[in-house]
Amino acid sequence: MDHELDSSYLDALTGVRSGKHSFYPEYVRSAERLERAVGALDRISRALVRTGEGPRALVEAVVRAAAEHVQAEWLLFAVADGALRAARPRFLLLAGETLIDDERLFPIEAREHLRVLRSRPWEADEPTPGVVRVSMTLDSEPVGGIAARPAPGMDAATDLAVLRVLANQAAVALHNSFLVHATMQLRGRTEQLSEAAEQQARDLAARNAELQETQRRLIEAMQRQALDDERHRIARELHDSVTQDVLSAGMMIEICRSELAAPGADPDVVSGKLTEAKGLTQHAVERLRAAIYALHHADSEPSGTLPVLLERLSTVHLPTELKVSVDVAGEPVALPGEAEHSLLRITGEALFNTVMHTNAARALIRLVYRGDHIRLSISDDGDGDPAQLRKMLRLSSATDLAGAHRGLANMRTRVEELGGTLSIRRARLGGIMLVLEVPLPLKEMRAAG
Template sequence: MIEGNREVAGDAALGVAVSAVVAVAVTMDLGGHRAPDAAAYAFVAGLGALMLVRRRFPVLALVATATGLLAYYAAGYPPIGLALPVAAALYSAAEAGRLMVASAVAAALVVVSTTFRLRDGEDPGYLLGFELASTLGLMVAAIALGAAVRATRLLRAEQRRSADLAAAEREHEAGRRVQEERLRIARDLHDVLGHTIAVISVQADVAREALDGDPEAARSALAVIRRAGDDAIGELRGTLGLLRDQGGGEGRAPAASLRHLDPLVAAATAGGLAVELATEGEAAPLPAVVDGAACRIVQEALTNCLRHAGASRAEVRLRYERDRLRVTVSDDGRGADLTAGPAGRGLTGMRERAALLGGRVVVTSRPGAGFRVEASLPLVARR
């Protein structure tokens, strides 16, 4: 609303200026067959009034100005020049993007005016040598100024549009990162709780079978269940702290890492699974995302051994190569026919983790031959 009021005020001021300048030229009465009268000054007022519609109807304002100017001269009023009365209308048409129309009208005015004035006997040397150059110069300047203002306005609009698109892209990217982080947290929570529940389930069976005949074994199994429950509660609290702490400070859950494999192996061993951990090659610092993904893959594989494989032994092998880390987890369980149905969420999660880093996970098994999980993770995480 304010911008609209400013435009109206600006157009009114321009109209007053045009009328004032042309009125001075009319009042000077530099010759002509007819002295200035009310009709001449009505023409002056009309030129100024056309500036009020120049934005909505730029071509109409230009054509009306040119037509009025020709009618003014045809009536024999004193000369007021050609370019001066029509300059504002030429500027407005060019500013509105009607460059060809403005140029055509200017050329037509020059041709018609020059033809009639030569026919009336005016001095060709003065008319063609001096006045024509100044008239064309003023007309070209008005058209060029209008075109430049339009180009500047379009450039600024494009810059604003680009800035808006960039802001929208940044917002979209931030939203995508939030979703990825939520997905990562959900996967981590699934892995931790799945592993903990598997340990609790196995130990609950041990406690139930040993409750009457071997109270000591039952107490040991219940102690393992208690520790597993405490670990799960700690993980949940850490995850809630992570969700609350958007700034990444205090309360953030510790990231999964191969440095934490010993507690995983101990929990699996307490669940009745004998785990052998072996490392090949020279252990090197890993990118955090690769380190975390490798740890979660091992955790998910051991959980599978406890919950589904019916295994008594498992082997975890880490092999450090020049450009990648290979993780292999195998067991001596009953195995399964992986072609018989869709992969479980755990196997799918392992594959997705590796794929996000530019790696891959291959799971092989057959009935009676156990499971074998082979993961290949690049040491430089894919961006």
């Protein structure tokens, strides 16, 4: 490496070539040179340990150590243009006790040496009367040098060797100092970036938590809305049917009163009509009970999965003559809120049709999760005719139907929006079974009105 002293440098530093007593005067001079060289090397080592204080402190220490060694009137340290690009300062002059880094303030003599060291460091060792110059090398490449006007009586060989050692070691130390400070800056920047990344991660986690909470509330709201829509629809339709039952019962009672007032009224006929009126009023009471239940539980229920929502939906249709049960098979999967809404509306429509248009006592909702699709069926034990419903469903595509058959058309539309199919068949319970098959995964969709 450049900082290692070769044998020629050692010879120049010590000057000892013989140990014979006849050479004692030379020995004394060599000892003095050796002591001076040791002192110089000590100053060099003390200068070079300033690496950690930064490039500026290192250059100043090198300049002072070199100037002290040769008792220089002035001493110039310079880095060649294009070399050690990050080194700062690029040059420094010590004149007396003053450090100068402004070229305009340099003595004229020093300016020429600065030009040589910055542009042609490989010529730095060329002798100049009264001035010494040495190259500064790093990895065997010249990167600058030192020029000085030493005090008279300088030992050229020894002092030049010391300057060369100092210059070469200064190049290494200057490069290392830059690396140390660059590393410290990078470490500081890394710590800042790490702290910023951690803060960003915390912010993202907080925002994600807020987003999840918002999404949870939206899903709850959509689920409640689905149940509320079904309850309100049932309440409106029950209102119409209850009104019809009450009016029919009232008319029947008025007829009975008229017949009782007429001479020769048949009590058995009047009794039969009163029994029919009683049935109408009882039927109206049961419908009202279901409507009141639906409206009463509109806001108090928490959200849940589709199976849970189906369980709750089944309780909306609770007139005394219909018992609804729910059966779930397979591993439940999360569905988009709009899809759950549609499935709930379809199920509610089917149950309401069962209540209003059949004499069913039992209904079964069965939800089956499979790998690539879900299967939802609603069956009953009523007296409905699957063939007649299929016929009416086919006609609904070309004709504007009303009532239960319009409801069937709405259900089919919702299923098709989910990418699935709707079929009508005979249930094992004996009545109607509606079967929905919808592929998985379900895409986001706009809920049907």
